[in-house]
Amino acid sequence: MIAQAGRAIFLEPLARTLLLVHAIVGFTTVFSCTHHAVYAWLSLRGPKRVPQLLRFGWIAPLAVGAQLLLGLVLYPTYRVRVRGAHFDHENLNWLSQLFDFKEHSAALALPLVLAAALIGRALAKESSPDADAQKKIARAVAALSTTAAALVWAAALIGLYITARHPVGLP
Amino acid sequence: MTDSKRAAPSTPSAHLLTAALWGITTFAAVYLLQGALHLPGLIYDPAARIWLVAPAPTGVQMRFYSDLLGATLASLAIAGLRYRWKSPSPDTTVLLGSSLAVLALDLAFFLSRVLSALRA
Numbered sequence: 001m002i003a004q005a006g007r008a009i010f011l012e013p014l015a016r017t018l019l020l021v022h023a024i025v026g027f028t029t030v031f032s033c034t035h036h037a038v039y040a041w042l043s044l045r046g047p048k049r050v051p052q053l054l055r056f057g058w059i060a061p062l063a064v065g066a067q068l069l070l071g072l073v074l075y076p077t078y079r080v081r082v083r084g085a086h087f088d089h090e091n092l093n094w095l096s097q098l099f100d101f102k103e104h105s106a107a108l109a110l111p112l113v114l115a116a117a118l119i120g121r122a123l124a125k126e127s128s129p130d131a132d133a134q135k136k137i138a139r140a141v142a143a144l145s146t147t148a149a150a151l152v153w154a155a156a157l158i159g160l161y162i163t164a165r166h167p168v169g170l171p
Numbered sequence: 172m173t174d175s176k177r178a179a180p181s182t183p184s185a186h187l188l189t190a191a192l193w194g195i196t197t198f199a200a201v202y203l204l205q206g207a208l209h210l211p212g213l214i215y216d217p218a219a220r221i222w223l224v225a226p227a228p229t230g231v232q233m234r235f236y237s238d239l240l241g242a243t244l245a246s247l248a249i250a251g252l253r254y255r256w257k258s259p260s261p262d263t264t265v266l267l268g269s270s271l272a273v274l275a276l277d278l279a280f281f282l283s284r285v286l287s288a289l290r291a
Contacts, residue, residue: 094289119187128218
């Protein structure tokens with residue numbers, strides 16, 4: 001429980017519990033973002049899916065926000081106990097970089113999910129006679145939502161792989 | 172750019188979309204540039220539990236918090252300004268393409284680090 005410099009790492013005693021919560025919220029994040037993307041595309045191709053755009057328009061950003069916060073809280077423990085103690089000393093620098101890529105993917109997904117959710121909700125509530133303008137906005141929501149879902153899927157799969165290699169909370 | 176390509180957003184969702192796309196582009200650009208250009212940032216050392224300002228982390232130090240915070244604040248500022256300032260803006264397709272292009276650049280940059288580490 002004691003770090004290299006003799007001080008405890010922030011929330012390290014809770015690392016395994018937080019990792020489990022991180023995994024559960026991860027499933028919620030992946031599936032809510034995927035649902036939002038699917039309904040955004042269905043709204044583009046046919047009638048607007050108002051209830052679904054409204055519902056996943058708050059579930060997806062909430063899940064991504066919670067997931068990112070959990071990741072931020074777990075990051076110091078990972079950095080010292082997994083990256084510092086194992087990956088950096090076992091010539092596994094590519095695993096460190098892969099983990100960083102996951103973090104960057106999750107960070108870049110955040111503004112996309114927020115934007116897609118907010119605009120999707122505004123679009124769902126709006127009834128404009130300008131069909132072309134509505135189509136353009138629906139297309140943008142679908143593009144943002146799909147890109148966000150792809151990033152979240154990438155982050156989840158890389159996270160599972162890294163955890164399988166060496167989870168936090170193990171010596 | 173012609174007038175038809177630069178018009179003020181017509182509906183609330185179009186106005187929100189314009190602001191959000193400016194915000195996303197800013198987020199992606201600032202997020203990439205802070206680390207790539209080694210701009211001084213707030214660095215956390217989890218082993219020593221101290222914060223410091225430096226251009227790049229060493230050892231187990233991390234600047235992820237700082238990069239995320241900087242990009243978030245910059246993107247919120249730009250999106251907020253765009254939302255309040257109802258001026259003509261490029262077509263949403265152009266804005267969307269720009270946002271996704273900057274985002275793709277970020278991903279290519281971070282992926283290149285993984286690939287170069289794999290080759291090492």
